[in-house]
Structures are given as structure tokens and as C-alpha cells.
Amino acid sequence: MGTSGGRLILFRSAEADDAGLIAELGRAGKVARMQSPGLVLVEEEVVGAGLPVLAWQGLPGAEFVSAPSINAWARLLLERLGPVAGGPWRLHVLPHYGVRATERMGARAWHTARHQERSRTEAEVTAGAGEHRCRLIENALRELLKQQGRQLLKGWGQSELPFLPEESLVQLWLCSPEQGWLSVAPAPLPSSWKLSPFVGGEIPVAVDKNAPSRAFAKLVEALKRLGRQPAAGESCVDLGASPGGWTYVALQHGARVTAVDRSPLREDLMRNPQLTFVKGDAFSYHPVATVDWLVCDVIAAPQRSAALLLDWLSRGDTRHFVVTLKLRGEEDPDFLNDLRQKLTALEVDWNMTHLNANKGEVCVYGSAKIPVEGPR
Numbered sequence: 001m002g003t004s005g006g007r008l009i010l011f012r013s014a015e016a017d018d019a020g021l022i023a024e025l026g027r028a029g030k031v032a033r034m035q036s037p038g039l040v041l042v043e044e045e046v047v048g049a050g051l052p053v054l055a056w057q058g059l060p061g062a063e064f065v066s067a068p069s070i071n072a073w074a075r076l077l078l079e080r081l082g083p084v085a086g087g088p089w090r091l092h093v094l095p096h097y098g099v100r101a102t103e104r105m106g107a108r109a110w111h112t113a114r115h116q117e118r119s120r121t122e123a124e125v126t127a128g129a130g131e132h133r134c135r136l137i138e139n140a141l142r143e144l145l146k147q148q149g150r151q152l153l154k155g156w157g158q159s160e161l162p163f164l165p166e167e168s169l170v171q172l173w174l175c176s177p178e179q180g181w182l183s184v185a186p187a188p189l190p191s192s193w194k195l196s197p198f199v200g201g202e203i204p205v206a207v208d209k210n211a212p213s214r215a216f217a218k219l220v221e222a223l224k225r226l227g228r229q230p231a232a233g234e235s236c237v238d239l240g241a242s243p244g245g246w247t248y249v250a251l252q253h254g255a256r257v258t259a260v261d262r263s264p265l266r267e268d269l270m271r272n273p274q275l276t277f278v279k280g281d282a283f284s285y286h287p288v289a290t291v292d293w294l295v296c297d298v299i300a301a302p303q304r305s306a307a308l309l310l311d312w313l314s315r316g317d318t319r320h321f322v323v324t325l326k327l328r329g330e331e332d333p334d335f336l337n338d339l340r341q342k343l344t345a346l347e348v349d350w351n352m353t354h355l356n357a358n359k360g361e362v363c364v365y366g367s368a369k370i371p372v373e374g375p376r
């Protein structure tokens with residue numbers, strides 16, 4: 001068993017876009033380098049600024065560790081669990097053998113699958129070398145804790161909800177059967193770190209052959225990351241809604257949806273009594289009263305979508321939001337940093353990430369910190 005380390009943070013790059021992540025960190029004044037494909041290392045604590053957009057997860061205080069067997073991994077974890085003892089904690093163990101853990105489905109493949117009426121379960125699209133070893137390590141740790149760490153076992157929880165202030169996070173990313181990166185982050189996890197409650201920050205892309213468009217998966221994923229869904233009867237405005245994937249998701253949750261687009265939605269959605277369709281320009285639409293949800297997937301310059309979101313939030317027009325920014329690679333390099341600062345100044349809980357279901361896009365989602373009072 002061996003270790004080496006220091007003040008390191010390791011990021012798991014979204015879509016294995018290491019160059020993009022290194023460039024993003026560089027714009028924030030951080031020197032980063034690829035540790036191995038899909039993993040980017042920075043030699044100082046930078047999570048205080050939140051996860052970069054192009055990182056799915058971070059390992060604060062990452063330490064390179066090795067163990068020759070499953071049982072040795074369990075013993076090593078037990079040795080390192082001291083800082084999380086006495087409170088609830090979660091463990092994320094994942095393989096990162098330089099292989100993508102999630103098989104992606106391109107638009108064409110999705111349509112083919114849909115037309116052939118082949119549906120694929122989330123389990124089927126989740127694969128990955130070493131998964132089995134990770135589960136064995138977790139099982140071996142559980143057995144060890146039964147003998148030597150009852151209190152720790154009691155605190156070990158599993159959830160994909162956002163972290164509570166009292167929860168700690170322990171992460172082990174195996175690079176090979178005998179080597180990996182370990183991070184022990186005791187509670188309270190600073191909210192500014194924005195660590196993902198999903199293992200490796202990854203969520204399998206949802207599949208639903210009845211959805212009117214593949215875009216529905218973006219909203220499904222954003223809601224999972226947000227840890228909140230529209231409740232029955234809540235109001236939702238969907239800007240740039242056609243053909244209706246996001247509206248379809250909101251309606252399934254029982255929300256009342258106002259869909260704004262220049263084109264109508266799929267016919268069955270247009271007949272839904274919970275839907276009001278407004279034919280027109282998304283940027284000129286203003287709600288008459290505060291709504292529960294603003295969701296916006298409009299095709300527009302990202303600066304326009306960002307400005308729209310900031311306007312809605314500064315007027316108190318929505319409680320929760322999910323907005324796509326269609327990046328074109330031509331934006332001012334400081335565009336996303338400016339948006340971060342403006343959202344922080346507005347005192348909203350915000351997240352900005354490249355979703356598993358995104359292609360060349362960024363999703364901004366979150367909630368107003370102080371619930372907006374009823375209709376104005």
C-alpha cells in the first residue's frame with residue numbers, strides 16, 4: 001500500500017474534453033495538466049470557485065493511493081475514514097481506467113432506436129471497466145465496518161440528493177485494479193465547491209421513445225442534478241418549447257405549462273388541457289405573475305439566453321430555472337465567469353455544467369435562494 005499527494009484537486013472532465021477543461025481552468029488563472037485521459041489535475045485548491053463547467057466532478061485534496069487487493073482497498077479506506085466519523089457520509093467508488101463509463105447515443109442512433117421501437121434501459125447504457133471491482137471494494141469495506149467500525153457503518157448513507165451540511169463525501173477513483181485517487185472531504189462540504197451527489201458526476205442519459213424529441217433528456221438530467229422536480233399544479237414557462245420534449249417532462253410531473261415558440265408543439269401536447277401555447281418570441285414573453293419554473297432551451301446566442309435568465313431572476317419572475325446556453329466557441333472567454341458573478345450577486349443557488357445529455361452546450365440551473373413571494 002503506498003501513497004503520495006499534497007494539495008491537489010483532480011477533476012473528471014465532461015465528455016473527456018481535457019483540453020477544454022484545461023483551457024477553462026487556464027482562463028481562471030490555474031495551471032492544470034492532464035493526469036490521464038479524462039482526468040485533469042491542478043496543484044492547488046481551486047474548488048472554492050465551484051466546479052468548472054467542463055468538469056463533472058472534483059476530488060478535493062486528492063491523494064494517489066495503491067492497494068494490491070480488494071481487502072487491502074477496504075483496509076485503506078477504513079484507515080482514511082477518521083475525518084468523517086461521527087456523522088453521515090457517502091462513498092463514491094468508480095473505475096476510471098481511461099474508458100468512458102457511459103456509452104453515448106448520437107441523434108441519429110436515437111431516432112433509429114426510436115423508429116425500430118428498441119428501448120434501452122439506463123442500466124444498458126451504463127457500462128465500465130472495473131465496475132465489478134468497485135462494488136467488491138464497497139462490499140469488503142461494509143464487512144470490515146461490521147467488525148471494526150459500527151458507528152461508521154451507521155453513518156454510511158446512499159443518496160443522489162444534494163449534500164446536506166452534515167454530510168461528508170469520500171471518493172475513490174480507480175485508475176487500475178491496484179491504483180487510484182482518494183479524496184476525503186469532511187462535512188460541511190462548502191456549497192461553493194458544488195460537488196456532484198452523483199458518482200463521478202455522471203448521470204446516464206434518459207431514454208423515452210414516446211418523448212417528442214431527444215432534448216427531453218436534458219431537462220430530465222438537469223432536474224436530477226437540481227434535486228427538485230416540478231410538483232403537481234406548479235406553473236412552468238417553457239421558452240423555445242417546440243417540438244415539446246421539455247414541456248412533455250413538465251406535464252408528466254403534473255405542472256401547468258405555458259409553452260412559447262414560433263412553431264407549435266407535437267399535436268398530442270397541443271391538446272393537453274394543462275398546456276397553454278403562446279406563438280411568439282421567447283425574448284418578449286413576460287409572465288403576469290411569478291412562476292415556479294422557467295425552463296428555456298431556445299436556440300439563440302448564449303449571451304441572449306444568459307441575459308434573459310438574469311432579467312427573469314432580477315425581476316423575481318421565477319423560483320427555479322433550467323436554461324441551456326448554446327455555446328458557439330466564439331464567446332468572450334470571460335462570458336461564463338461574468339455570468340457566474342452576476343448569478344452570485346443575485347443571491348441565487350446556481351449550477352452551471354455540461355450535462356451528459358448536452359452536446360456543445362452548457363446548462364444553468366438552480367433556484368432563487370429566498371423563495372419569491374406569491375403573485376406581484
Ligand SMILES: C[S@@+](CC[C@H](N)C(=O)[O-])C[C@H]1O[C@@H](n2cnc3c(N)ncnc32)[C@H](O)[C@@H]1O
Binds near residue numbers: 215216241245246300
Ligand atoms: C432546441 S429547440 C427546443 C427543443 C425543446 N426543448 C424540446 O425538448 O423539444 C429550440 C426551439 O427554439 C425555438 N426558437 C428559437 N428562437 C426563438 C425565439 N426567439 N422565440 C421563440 N422560440 C424560438 C425554435 O423554434 C425551436 O423550436
